[in-house]
Amino acid sequence: MSETTNGARVALITGSSRGLGRATALELARRGHAVAVHYVRGEEAAREVVAEASQLGVQAAAFGANVAEPDATKGLLAQVEAELGPIDVLVNNAGITRDTLAMRMKDDDWDAVIDTNLSGAFRLARGVLRGMLKRRFGRIINVSSVVGLMGNAGQANYVASKAGLIGLTKALAREVSARGVTVNAVAPGFIESDMTAGLDETLREAYLQQIPAGRFGDPEDIAHAIAFLASDNAGYITGQTLSVDGGMVMR
Ligand code: NDP
Numbered sequence: 001m002s003e004t005t006n007g008a009r010v011a012l013i014t015g016s017s018r019g020l021g022r023a024t025a026l027e028l029a030r031r032g033h034a035v036a037v038h039y040v041r042g043e044e045a046a047r048e049v050v051a052e053a054s055q056l057g058v059q060a061a062a063f064g065a066n067v068a069e070p071d072a073t074k075g076l077l078a079q080v081e082a083e084l085g086p087i088d089v090l091v092n093n094a095g096i097t098r099d100t101l102a103m104r105m106k107d108d109d110w111d112a113v114i115d116t117n118l119s120g121a122f123r124l125a126r127g128v129l130r131g132m133l134k135r136r137f138g139r140i141i142n143v144s145s146v147v148g149l150m151g152n153a154g155q156a157n158y159v160a161s162k163a164g165l166i167g168l169t170k171a172l173a174r175e176v177s178a179r180g181v182t183v184n185a186v187a188p189g190f191i192e193s194d195m196t197a198g199l200d201e202t203l204r205e206a207y208l209q210q211i212p213a214g215r216f217g218d219p220e221d222i223a224h225a226i227a228f229l230a231s232d233n234a235g236y237i238t239g240q241t242l243s244v245d246g247g248m249v250m251r
Helices: 019-030 043-055 070-084 107-135 146-150 156-179 201-209 219-230
Strands: 010-013 034-039 060-064 089-092 138-143 181-188 241-244
Touching (some): 043 060, 138 219, 146 156, 146 241, 219 241
Parallel strands (some): 010 034, 034 060
């Protein structure tokens, strides 16, 4: 456990100004973590999350950084540690889509998605691991996706990034799990958020047909799974990908 003033564990949740990340930050705050709320553009939204988390009686602060930029990830970790203390829990949640068929996909679309979703997650994990290993405790949770397991037309960049996160999770877990640090992934199915709000009705209906639970997920469904993986109770779970998708993919 890190040395914050109140002894709380410190969690950095990337992309927690809204959506799944916001719900995760608030759930971890509810469970007593000091939370680093992170955004790239949505400073005001992030400050609102900080205010909500603070009302739960924990330390919380907002940090802006583009996770696609190597220097920005370094700066982000330094700022969080200076303000809240060493990072015990890293949730790599920030993510973007730039959908189009592979034949039409521009290098820019590929690079932006891989840099944000995968390379950013790798750099942040690399940046927190040394401290976690030294302190013999750490939790890294990578937010992948159902499509990283099953593929999806029109999302070659996104699917590659999300499948990459599953591979990264397994590789890191093999390197660090002997020293109290677990690395896992969560694979959300179709969750109501800004990311999915733009989908047309026909596509939504088609997705719904594939979900045994008969409903789309809420951000809180993901937050609960992540909070469990971050807890002491999940200490013997590592290198795994937990699907939270209403049964959409069964392996
Ligand atoms: P949203 O689009 O609602 O939120 C994305 C978050 O990521 C925002 O906080 C945004 O910050 C942040 N972000 C985006 N780009 C960057 C960047 N370059 N640097 C730093 N932060 C960035 O997404 P969701 O909540 O829906 O998704 C969260 C994660 O869950 C993503 O990784 C997504 O791929 C994954 N996921 C979502 C599913 C869904 O159905 N919604 C399904 C499966 C996986 P800001 O507000 O400042 O723009």
